[in-house]
Amino acid sequence: MSIPPKSNPKWKSIVSGKTSFTPKFLAGKIALSKLIKRVQGDPGVIDSAVDELHSLYTKNADKPSAQEDIKKIFG
Secondary structure, three states: OOOOOOOOHHHHHHHOOOOOOOOOOHHHHHHHHHHHHHHHHOHHHHHHHHHHHHHHHHHOOOOHHHHHHHHHHHO
């Protein structure tokens, strides 16, 4: 499965909490909750938050729950 590029605006929308999303992928769920809190505390870290979430999903692109999350987010 292909993971959309970090430049896709949906990544920023998710890590900023603007788009409500509950991952099925457990590691994604844990990471996202931490990233949203970090970005809300300091919006300047949004790019590093996107990098972190993108990396997590890229490394786990073979996991069915991660694939399901990507399809849900990006269609």
